[in-house]
Amino acid sequence: MIDMYPPIEPYDHGMLDVGDANHIYWEVCGAPDGKPAVVVHGGPGSGCSTSVRRRFDPERYRVVLFDQRGCGRSLPHASDPATDMGVNTTEHLIADMELLRAHLGIDRWLLHGGSWGSTLILAYAQRFPERVTEIVIPAVTMSRRSDIDWLYRGVGMFLPEAWERFRDHVPPAERDDLVGAYGRLVEDPDPAVREAATHEWVAWEDAVISHEATGQPGSYSNRPDAALLAFVRICAHYFSHGAFLEEGVLLREAPRLAGIPGVLIHGRLDLGGPLHVPWELAKVWPDAELVVIEDAGHTGSAQFSRAIQDALDRFAVT
Numbered sequence: 001m002i003d004m005y006p007p008i009e010p011y012d013h014g015m016l017d018v019g020d021a022n023h024i025y026w027e028v029c030g031a032p033d034g035k036p037a038v039v040v041h042g043g044p045g046s047g048c049s050t051s052v053r054r055r056f057d058p059e060r061y062r063v064v065l066f067d068q069r070g071c072g073r074s075l076p077h078a079s080d081p082a083t084d085m086g087v088n089t090t091e092h093l094i095a096d097m098e099l100l101r102a103h104l105g106i107d108r109w110l111l112h113g114g115s116w117g118s119t120l121i122l123a124y125a126q127r128f129p130e131r132v133t134e135i136v137i138p139a140v141t142m143s144r145r146s147d148i149d150w151l152y153r154g155v156g157m158f159l160p161e162a163w164e165r166f167r168d169h170v171p172p173a174e175r176d177d178l179v180g181a182y183g184r185l186v187e188d189p190d191p192a193v194r195e196a197a198t199h200e201w202v203a204w205e206d207a208v209i210s211h212e213a214t215g216q217p218g219s220y221s222n223r224p225d226a227a228l229l230a231f232v233r234i235c236a237h238y239f240s241h242g243a244f245l246e247e248g249v250l251l252r253e254a255p256r257l258a259g260i261p262g263v264l265i266h267g268r269l270d271l272g273g274p275l276h277v278p279w280e281l282a283k284v285w286p287d288a289e290l291v292v293i294e295d296a297g298h299t300g301s302a303q304f305s306r307a308i309q310d311a312l313d314r315f316a317v318t
Helices: 050-055 090-103 116-127 145-152 160-168 172-185 191-210 225-239 276-284 302-315
Strands: 012-019 022-030 035-039 061-066 109-112 132-138 262-267 288-293
Touching: 012 090, 022 090, 035 090, 050 061, 050 302, 061 090, 090 116, 109 116, 109 302, 116 132, 132 302, 145 172, 160 172, 160 191, 172 191, 172 225, 191 225, 262 276, 262 302, 276 288, 288 302
Parallel strands: 035 061, 035 109, 109 132, 132 262, 262 288
Antiparallel strands: 012 022, 022 061
């Protein structure tokens, strides 16, 4: 593994009232007068990892981390079935990021995040390009319906046993829309139904990751019960609605990112997110550089991590 920066703790943190009875947790690390950067976590619903703090030079970056609606330390938590998912959409998350930026007095910031985080980054940057200095995205996805269908159906051709288990948890009449069916199961009033669907969902996610060259078992299921319930509920909510985005809009609107330097880092062996996704994006984003890591899947590798840190170090110069 690469040598990351030493562990650091936040020098400021809080809960931001973003409306709709939601409060999002945020924290700031590094240098108070450093270059602003925000970490946009994946999932959706994973919450922010403290380890990502170590990717940033603490003497040159002012690093903002936050938990998106319904997950991590944000409230109300999606593990509570009473939490209203109707006020948790991509549009809400974009607005939350802008509120947080203004709350912290930041004019412009670098955006960093992967997987679902890349979708939210692209949506935010296309809405507010004047607020973005650079973008660093590992494990690129645009969360199109075609991307979602690949992850929850198409890639099953490589993992037929695991995929059939995932499929067979859903009644036969609902199998044409597996993600939508799971979305209904995790909203069921019976907690046993919700729990069973949650565990089948993460068993499938684990299967996809663990069969990659550098994958590890339990990548998704190895989290506390409440975090697991929130993660699956939020994922199913977003993905059953096409990420609340017009199909293909992030690719069509990518020219709006002109003038924003970007680095797209993607593993050639990423089973859940094929390389053609960042390839298509890089062709229409004038200032994007695509870095393909030959030995990496979705969860990366030492070379993958090095590419991320190299990009962040390069952009640390203001």
